[in-house]
Amino acid sequence: MHTPSSIDEAIEGALKGSGKINIIIAGKTGVGKSTLINTVFRGELAQTGSGRPVTQHTEEISRQGHPITIIDTKGLELKDYDTIAAELTDVIDTRSASHDENQHIHVAWLCIHEDGRRVEEAEVELCRLFTEKNIPVVVVITKSRSDDGFSEQVKQTLPSAAAIVSVRALAEELGEDEDRVTLKPKGVDKLIEATAKLLPDAKQRAYANALNSRHAAAMKLKVEQAETEVVVAAAAAGALAAVPIPFSDAVGLVPIQVGMLAKIGITFGMEISTTALTTLVTSTLGAGAATLIGRTLVTGLLKMVPGAGSVAGGAIAAATASALTKALGSAYISVLTRFVKENPGKELDMTLIAMELRKRISL
Known part of the structure; x- marks a missing residue:
C-alpha cells in the first residue's frame, strides 16, 4: 500500500522532469517580437515591463509556473551591434557553462521584417554567432504579406540557419471600404513545428506546456x-x-x-x-x-x-x-x-x- 509521501514523491518527480526551455529572440526594433511571443506562447508573456534586465540591450522574459524563458534583445541596430553581440556572447557563455541544462540556450529565433527586403550585416553576423555557439537558428520573416522570393534570398544569405519560416502573427486588414482585404495569420504552425524539431527530446514536455493551445501544431x-x-x-x-x-x-x-x-x-x-x-x-x-x-x-x-x-x-x-x-x-x-x-x-x-x-x- 502506498503512503501520502509516495504520492508527494510522484508529484515532485513530475515537477523535476518537466524541465525548462530557453529561447533567444533577436531582431531590429519594430520587427514584431512581442507580438510573436504572445501569439506562439500561452500567458501573454511579453507584456510591457514584464522582462528582467540582464544587460543594457537584453532582458529575460519569464513567469512563475511557466517553463520558458525568453532572452530578448531590445533591438538589433547596426550602430549598437558590437555591444549587443558582446553582451549576448557573455549571456550564452555563462548559461552554457552551467551544469544545469535548464540554463542552456536551446534555440534562437532571428526575426527579420519582410518589408525591409534585405538582410542586414548585423543579422548575418548574429546568425553566425549563434551557429558558432551551437545554438540552432530559426529565421522568422515577420509581418509577411507577399514573399516574392525574399525567403529564398534569406536562405542564400544565411545558409547556417536550421529553418526559415515566413510568419504573419496577427490578421491584417489592407485597403478601405469595398477594397478592404483581410490577410489571415499564417506560418505560426510551421514555426512551432520547426522549433520542436530542433529541441532535445528532454525539452519537449516543457515546450508543449509553453505553447498556446489555440494553434493546431501546438495541440x-x-x-x-x-x-x-x-x-x-x-x-x-x-x-x-x-x-x-x-x-x-x-x-x-x-x-x-x-x-x-x-x-x-x-x-x-x-x-x-x-x-x-x-x-x-x-x-x-x-x-x-x-x-x-x-x-x-x-x-x-x-x-x-x-x-x-x-x-x-x-x-x-x-x-x-x-x-x-x-x-x-x-x-x-x-x-x-x-x-x-x-x-x-x-x-x-x-x-x-x-x-x-x-x-x-x-x-
Whole structure:
C-alpha cells in the first residue's frame, strides 16, 4: 500500500522532469517580437515591463509556473551591434557553462521584417554567432504579406540557419471600404513545428506546456507528448504487476498513475507548481488518495477495459495493470483535448477538468 509521501514523491518527480526551455529572440526594433511571443506562447508573456534586465540591450522574459524563458534583445541596430553581440556572447557563455541544462540556450529565433527586403550585416553576423555557439537558428520573416522570393534570398544569405519560416502573427486588414482585404495569420504552425524539431527530446514536455493551445501544431505536439507519457506509465504499471497484485493491494499503482496525470497536465499547459499538481490529483482521485483510492480507481477503470472485470475478486496481472493505466491516461487526454477545443487559448480550469475525468471513470 502506498503512503501520502509516495504520492508527494510522484508529484515532485513530475515537477523535476518537466524541465525548462530557453529561447533567444533577436531582431531590429519594430520587427514584431512581442507580438510573436504572445501569439506562439500561452500567458501573454511579453507584456510591457514584464522582462528582467540582464544587460543594457537584453532582458529575460519569464513567469512563475511557466517553463520558458525568453532572452530578448531590445533591438538589433547596426550602430549598437558590437555591444549587443558582446553582451549576448557573455549571456550564452555563462548559461552554457552551467551544469544545469535548464540554463542552456536551446534555440534562437532571428526575426527579420519582410518589408525591409534585405538582410542586414548585423543579422548575418548574429546568425553566425549563434551557429558558432551551437545554438540552432530559426529565421522568422515577420509581418509577411507577399514573399516574392525574399525567403529564398534569406536562405542564400544565411545558409547556417536550421529553418526559415515566413510568419504573419496577427490578421491584417489592407485597403478601405469595398477594397478592404483581410490577410489571415499564417506560418505560426510551421514555426512551432520547426522549433520542436530542433529541441532535445528532454525539452519537449516543457515546450508543449509553453505553447498556446489555440494553434493546431501546438495541440498536435501536446497530444503526442501526452500519449508518450501514457505509454511510459503503462509500461511501469505492467512492470510493477509482473507478479500479479492482489486486488486489495491495487493501491500500489496509484503513484505511477499520479505521476502520469501530473505529467499530462503539465504537457497540456497547467501551471508548473506543487500546489497546482496536488489540486489536480486530489480533485481527480479524491481527498482519500492517501488511503483506499487506488482500489476505487481500479474499480472504475475496470469498466473501461474489456474482459478485466473478473479481476475484482482476484489479482491484477501485468497486462491488466498496464491496460488500466492506459485507460486512465487516454480518458484524461480526451477530457483535456475537449476542454481546449471548446476554450481555445484559455488557461486550463483544472477543477472542471478533474470533475469531468471523474465522471469518465465513474469514481
